[in-house]
Amino acid sequence: MTDWTPHTLRARSWFESLRDRICAEFENIEAEAGSAAQFEFTTWAREEAGNPEPGGGTRGVMKGQVFEKVGVNISTVHGTFAPEFAQTIHGAGADNPGFTATGISLVAHMANPHVPAVHMNTRFLTTSKPWFGGGADLNPPIPYAEDTADFHAAFQAACDTHGADYYERFKAWADEYFYIPHRGVHRGVGGIFYDHLDCDSDAAFEANFAFTRDVGEAFLAVFPRLVRRRMGAAFTAADTQQQLEWRGRYAEFNLVYDRGTLFGLKTGGNVDAILMSLPPRAVWS
């Protein structure tokens, strides 16, 4: 017995297949660098009172030579929101009907400061409404205009196939979201962020699901290319210091502002899965 909807199960299945292909490609990159690093996977379950099927997920972590630490998580959970949270959730509100959520979440912190860190997350949620959301943003400690341009171009292509205004809207949303107000800086060089792509009909589900798949494909096409471009670059102790200070800013963003992180921490989510986004090392000078 389960209460997962067919749409949730299809989305989860896609997220899992994307995870498998990303992890295989990241392991290929490690092998090209002469490393035998591989992902290690851990499953976790979250019991819900009154629900016979626990939610849960799989955390994948690899610590390699190129990827200092990369986490790729799949989680599929259902439950009810605390009342104060429900007011802030699309389609929840005062009647607070509970939720189902499935998603993939990826954060890569790279050993070489010339290689950009990256975040990618796509998800399918159901409250009184079902919708897709997601995004990806590039976080280079040492930015290169070429890398930034390629990253944006990949997501622009994915957007342009699905909505004439998608790229402009979702790039602007990323610029607004991935921002550290107390420092007056963006956390990286942006990307796309989207949410509340409502699936009020099967046709809307199919269209938004196709877009979300293309976002995943864009990530898989572009990020390994950027990694291979920079992973052999020489770097200095000063470069590493710059990287570690930059990671301090990244940790600040995630712990002070990131809605997903705070939502997870304050609703009793799996701490290891939520905080896999934090850098393996950071400094505050």
Add this chain to the structure above:
Amino acid sequence: MTDWTPHTLRARSWFESLRDRICAEFENIEAEAGSAAQFEFTTWAREEAGNPEPGGGTRGVMKGQVFEKVGVNISTVHGTFAPEFAQTIHGAGADNPGFTATGISLVAHMANPHVPAVHMNTRFLTTSKPWFGGGADLNPPIPYAEDTADFHAAFQAACDTHGADYYERFKAWADEYFYIPHRGVHRGVGGIFYDHLDCDSDAAFEANFAFTRDVGEAFLAVFPRLVRRRMGAAFTAADTQQQLEWRGRYAEFNLVYDRGTLFGLKTGGNVDAILMSLPPRAVWS
């Protein structure tokens, strides 16, 4: 011209003299370890619209051999709260009369994992009411029962002089406050935390000011003793790893839960002063 009250100026003057004595003692400890490290002081000012005298403060930072990073800040500011904040502030509320605040804030992250990190902060605030608040808590990466007992005994002595129930109440408040709910652990071994010691009369001001001075004296008496007890202890790479992981938890507490940190970041405070509490290095495994 100034709008600082005599009480604020007296409190500030005491905080500054305490700062001077603490910094001198910490520099003595460095000298005993063969280091010439000294505090470096930076002043900052915060302009307030309509107020001819800017608020501001002095940050003191020392990076030494015993003190990997210690910050001692004095800040004295006035202004008005954003309306949503005013509702949460003692004595502010809907009429939101503005505030004056002066305080000393200290966080020490130690090089040797056997030496406890520590936090101490005392402050005098005025909204429609004037009050003192403050506290101190011990944060050993590797706890020793003897250190914990001595730390608590010092603050118990300060409390017992001023109120029969102070120690019990303020120790319990520290246990409640310095807690990381998402990990289900305290951030350290506790201490005391107090707030809203109202100063509705001169006599009440004098009594609460005397208590706050004794809290500062207790800190100055006990913490250097703990540092000298452990600063020569041998430690291993595994001890350091434990310390750095523990510091990750400390950063999580400060960035996700600490009211002072979030208040400062979200009200446009001095970022360097607010975030001096963050560890110089941290890891997330």
